[in-house]
Amino acid sequence: MTQSIRIERSAIKKTQPKASELGFGKYYTDHMFIMDYDDAKGWHDARIVPYQPITLDPAAKVFHYGQTVFEGLKAYRTADDIIRLFRPDRNFARLNRSNERLSIPELDEELALEALKQLILVDREWVPSEEDTSLYIRPFIIATEAALGVAPSLQYKFMIIMSPVGSYYAEGIHPVKIAVESEYVRAVKGGVGNAKTAGNYAAGLKAQEKASAQGSSQVLWLDGVHRKYIEEVGSMNVFFNLNGTIVTPALNGSILDGITRDSIIQVIKHWNIPLEERQLSIDELVEAHANGTLIEAFGTGTAAVITPIGELLWEGKPLVINNGQTGELSAKLYDTLTGIQRGSVADPFGWVLELDYRQASAAKN
Template identity: 65%
Template sequence: MSEQTITVTLATEKKPKPDPSKLEFGKVFTDHMFMMDYTVENGWHNAQILPYQPITLDPASVIFHYGQAVFEGMKAYLTAEDKVLLFRPEKNMERLNKSNDRLCIPEIDEEFALDALKQLINVDREWIPTGEGTSLYIRPFVISTQPFLGVAASISYKFMILLSPVGSYYKEGVKPVKIFVENEYVRAVAGGTGSAKTAGNYASSLKAQQIATQKGYSQVLWLDGVEKKYIEEVGAMNVFFKIGDEVVTPVLNGSILEGVTRRSVLDLLKHWNVPVVERKISVEEIFEASKNGELKEAFGTGTAAVISPIGEFLWNETSITLNNGETGELAKKIYDTLTNIQNGREEDPFGWTVEV
């Protein structure tokens, strides 16, 4: 498949560019998109970059009825030297195929997909915003398109990539968020689809998020689906805790998504010789560590925010405050280092960035 060519059809009319200072997440899309099709007879084929437009699907398409869909999230950054950088994009393509495998979707040629992404970014390069903290969000995704109401894997698919200029996640600086520990609903269970980035995982998380928002909390802390005791993720992010001098994050267990930012934070902490461990960690242990004065910091990690410091947890009507509700020293150092590397402001000793 890597020998395929990509047909390029340019838009005859360009959309107006949004004000970089007023960008919201995922509401504005560039002039073009990438799309290719899969059929059993031809495999992945018909790769094209074309003007951004609606697509037509049969009402009986599998995606509408059984949710056979996966996606990724990544960003492109414009440096002061006018270079366009991607951050560990091969990890996203690798994870896309892991999700594909879990959802019985045919594997995509990762090298070809990355090449297609680079071509699409070059076509819409002028859409990459230049303001502080801004970037071009990238959404690759696969949907099942066979019109069939039987419960089975589709025999046809579309793989698409959309681009969306986004503003800074922290418009007023990095500030800690309040987290509600969810005891009733669960995000995923081992053996389920929690380790895949599939649409249904996010649909099933909405109810708990709605309840947390009504209570005045920004996100949900998810516990395991069996004992409802062990910490898994925070919102749609992986989570880290600094207890004493050691940093702890939940070990991947089959229900936790393996985040690219999570992996990068682990690599960075090891590079700095900060003690870090992946293990099971209970919410009870966190509250006990807070009581003993050992819980120093907590933060989420993910593509959108990079690092999201946590200032408060509420669990069973008991709340704890971390670091006086302020961003911790370690969280800030990680955030600054990762964003500097992503934007080409700091040396990249790991070879994480890829120039488009």
């Protein structure tokens, strides 16, 4: 890390919403981080500035060729007023893996993490303390070169914006209905399915509309070649309890390497529960449901942490799981992971980065 980060503070602070009004991704903090790239200078001009619109040329490559990547992570305020980040190094490492796939220049991960820490320091009052609240953090990169030609951009912006949020689902941790998608495809091996890029999510909107029309909350994606192997649930990784063994699809080049997924795998292994990362077909799931060995299912991701699955809709037939109730393991994993994140449960894995801004404020004053 060689760059300094300049800070321009906002002269006017926004009115912060009440915890009951937060929802997810509706409000944004007073400041944001920006850093520019061009082919001659590399990454430069790291700065924290008041939250504001950005101006782009209509020919900016992000609009025409989809060169963009992003991440999602959270900051939490503990009962003793310490702000905690959960495995942020993994987010910036994954951002660089997405960069490589999208032909975007590599970021200095140490600088990116320092920028995030300083941005949270500036906007620390925005980290909520109420139960089921957090500060959602969205780092992202867009291609800004104004040129209509299919080639990697020579100019980019790296930005971080932050949003105080409540529970991802208004009803909290509650089983959802999932429609198994057999018409549309999310990604294939060799594509960009294992990168966190906007096109993956745009490609899923039509299937999501279809699922919503059927009364389902999310889509269960099948592989794009055989159309029978389980991949992801919406924007989450997915796990199944098959007769006491937890099974999750193996990373195969079209599945996102989720940080919550990896955390859940490590916790399950820590508890000495049998776990398999392997290919899993929809036929095997249907058979397990028929013979009573499909005990539980849940999705994992940063936004909701754990999302229990109460029903799968397959070929027009509902497959009810665990009587439509939250499973014992789902609840235990949710309580454990959120407890580690918030400091109420011990962290035997060394995942949490604590930011004690009480000391920083005292030093500043």
